[in-house]
Amino acid sequence: MSRFNHRGAKAAGQSPITTTTQALTHEGGSGYHRDEKSELFLLAVANLVSQDAFYETGGERDNRYQQLIRHLAVTDPDWTVSLLTWLRSSAGMRTASLIGAAEYVKARLDKGIHGDNRQIIDMVCKRPDEPGELLAYWHSRYGRALPMPVKRGLADAVQRLYGERSLLKYDTASHAYRFADVIELVHPTPKAPWQSDLFRYAIDRRHKREDPPPESLEMIRHNAWLRDKAGEEPEIALNATHLAQAGMTWEDALSAVGSKVDKAALWEAMIPSMGYMALLRNLRNFDEAGVSDTVAAGVAARIGDPGEVERSQQFPMRFLSAYRAAPSLRWSWALEKALNLSLANVPRLRGRTLVLVDRSASMFWAQSKQSQLTFADTAAVFGTAVAVRAENATLVQYGSLSEEITLPRGISVLKAIERYRNMGGTNTVEAVRQHFQGHDRVVIVTDEQAYPSYYGSVDDVLPDSVPLYTWNLAGYRVGHGRSGSGNRYTFGGLSDAAFRMIPLLEAGRNADWPWVG
Numbered sequence: 032m033s034r035f036n037h038r039g040a041k042a043a044g045q046s047p048i049t050t051t052t053q054a055l056t057h058e059g060g061s062g063y064h065r066d067e068k069s070e071l072f073l074l075a076v077a078n079l080v081s082q083d084a085f086y087e088t089g090g091e092r093d094n095r096y097q098q099l100i101r102h103l104a105v106t107d108p109d110w111t112v113s114l115l116t117w118l119r120s121s122a123g124m125r126t127a128s129l130i131g132a133a134e135y136v137k138a139r140l141d142k143g144i145h146g147d148n149r150q151i152i153d154m155v156c157k158r159p160d161e162p163g164e165l166l167a168y169w170h171s172r173y174g175r176a177l178p179m180p181v182k183r184g185l186a187d188a189v190q191r192l193y194g195e196r197s198l199l200k201y202d203t204a205s206h207a208y209r210f211a212d213v214i215e216l217v218h219p220t221p222k223a224p225w226q227s228d229l230f231r232y233a234i235d236r237r238h239k240r241e242d243p244p245p246e247s248l249e250m251i252r253h254n255a256w257l258r259d260k261a262g263e264e265p266e267i268a269l270n271a272t273h274l275a276q277a278g279m280t281w282e283d284a285l286s287a288v289g290s291k292v293d294k295a296a297l298w299e300a301m302i303p304s305m306g307y308m309a310l311l312r313n314l315r316n317f318d319e320a321g322v323s324d325t326v327a328a329g330v331a332a333r334i335g336d337p338g339e340v341e342r343s344q345q346f347p348m349r350f351l352s353a354y355r356a357a358p359s360l361r362w363s364w365a366l367e368k369a370l371n372l373s374l375a376n377v378p379r380l381r382g383r384t385l386v387l388v389d390r391s392a393s394m395f396w397a398q399s400k401q402s403q404l405t406f407a408d409t410a411a412v413f414g415t416a417v418a419v420r421a422e423n424a425t426l427v428q429y430g431s432l433s434e435e436i437t438l439p440r441g442i443s444v445l446k447a448i449e450r451y452r453n454m455g456g457t458n459t460v461e462a463v464r465q466h467f468q469g470h471d472r473v474v475i476v477t478d479e480q481a482y483p484s485y486y487g488s489v490d491d492v493l494p495d496s497v498p499l500y501t502w503n504l505a506g507y508r509v510g511h512g513r514s515g516s517g518n519r520y521t522f523g524g525l526s527d528a529a530f531r532m533i534p535l536l537e538a539g540r541n542a543d544w545p546w547v548g
Contacts, residue, residue, distance in 0.1 A: 049515030077506030152184025159197035211237030382471035388414035389477035429462035430454025
C-alpha cells in the first residue's frame with residue numbers, strides 16, 4: 032500500500048516560527064527550543080514589558096527580549112527593523128517597539144554601525160508622549176549621554192508630533208520628562224512659526240514662567256480662558272463647542288467642573304470630542320451618570336462603525352473588557368460588532384476543526400498590572416472566534432481534565448465566553464488524544480507549558496497528515512511541540528493577523544512573517 036502517493040496527498044507549506052532542539056517546558060513536559068527569530072517574535076507580540084508572567088518575572092522577560100534584539104540587530108538588521116516597524120504600526124505593541132528601537136540602536140552603535148539608527152528612533156514614536164518615554168528609558172538604562180542618532184531621531188519625532196492638542200493632553204506633571212525637557216535635550220527645529228511659539232511656551236510652562244500663551248496658539252489660549260471662566264461659571268463647560276475648541280480632555284473637564292455640574296450633562300458635552308478608546312473606557316461612567324438613550328445610541332453607533340474600529344487599532348480584548356465593565360445592555364450589540372470587526376482575519380475554516388482552549392492555572396495570570404484581563408480571556412476570545420466561524424467545529428476547554436463547549440448556532444462571541452471556567456493543570460496531550468476524532472485540523476490556544484505525558488509531546492499524538500496550529504499567547508522560550516514544517520505550525524500575538532497564515536498553509540503555500548506580503 033502506498034504511504035505517500037495517494038489521492039489525499041497534498042503539499043505542506045512552511046511557517047516562519049521554527050523549532051530547533053528538544054527541551055522541557057516549565058512544567059517538565061516534552062517541548063522544543065525555537066530559533067532566535069521565532070523566540071523574539073513570540074516574545075515581542077506577547078510581552079507587555081516589565082510585567083510578570085506566571086513562569087517568568089518581568090525582569091527576566093525584559094532581559095531576554097533586550098538580548099535577542101541586540102543580537103539580531105547586528106546579525107540580521109533588516110529582519111529586526113521589519114519586526115520593529117510591524118510591531119509599532121500594525122501590531123500596536125507600543126512599549127515593546129520603543130524598547131526594541133533603543134536596544135537596536137545601542138547594539139549597533141556599540142559595534143560602530145551607523146546607517147538607519149536615526150530613522151528607527153523616529154519611526155517608533157507614533158504618539159506625542161513617546162519621545163519622552165524613549166528618552167526616559169535610555170537615561171534609565173544607559174545614562175545621561177545621548178548619542179547623536181538618538182537625539183536627532185527624537186528631534187524628528189518631536190517636530191512631527193508636538194502640537195497644541197498633544198501638549199494639552201500629554202504634557203502633564205505625572206511625567207518625569209515633560210515636553211520642555213525633551214525639547215531642551217534634543218533641540219528640534221520648528222516646522223512653522225506656531226511650533227516655535229509652542230516650544231517656547233512649553234519651556235516657559237515647565238519652568239513656571241507665567242507668561243500668557245502667544246496669539247498663534249489659539250487652542251491653548253481658549254483652554255486657559257475656559258478654565259478661568261469655569262471657575263466662576265461651571266455651566267460654561269457644558270458647551271460641547273467650547274470643550275472642543277479648548278482641546279479639553281474628559282479627564283481635565285471632570286477635574287475642573289465634575290463636582291459642580293450635572294454629570295450626565297457634562298458627559299454629553301464631552302462625548303462629541305472624545306476619542307474611540309476614551310468612549311470604550313467610559314461606558315460604565317456613561318451609565319452611572321445617566322446619559323440619555325439618544326446620546327448612548329450615538330456612542331454605540333461609533334463603537335460598532337467599521338471605519339472607527341479599523342482606525343482605532345484596538346485589540347479584540349479591549350471590547351471584552353468594555354463589555355464586562357458596562358452595567359447596561361445598551362452597549363452589548365455594538366461591542367459584539369466591534370469585536371467581530373477586530374477579528375476580521377479569522378478564517379471560515381472548511382471541514383472539521385478541533386479547537387482546544389487552555390484554561391490551566393498559568394493562563395489566569397493578568398496580562399498587565401493595569402488590567403484584569405488574563406491570558407485565559409485572550410484564549411477564550413480567539414478560540415471561540417475560530418469555532419464560531421468554522422464550518423464544523425468541536426470546541427474544547429482543557430486543563431487537568433477537558434470538556435466540550437456546545438455553541439448554539441448564532442451565539443455571540445461575548446456570550447459564549449461566559450461558558451468557560453478554570454480547569455486546573457495543563458494536560459494538553461491528553462486533551463488532544465481524548466477529543467481528536469479524525470478532524471481535518473487541530474487549533475490549540477495556549478501558553479504551551481504542558482505537563483509531562485507518557486505519550487510524548489502534543490504533536491506526537493496526531494497523525495503527521497493532520498495540521499496542528501498552536502497559537503502561543505505568553506512567549507515563553509520553550510514550546511510544546513515542533514513548528515515550521517511537517518504540518519506543525521506556531522503563531523503568536525494578541526491580534527488576529529496570524530490567522531491569515533492558515534489558509535496559505537493549507538493551500539500548500541509558505542506563510543512568511545506577517546509584515547511580508
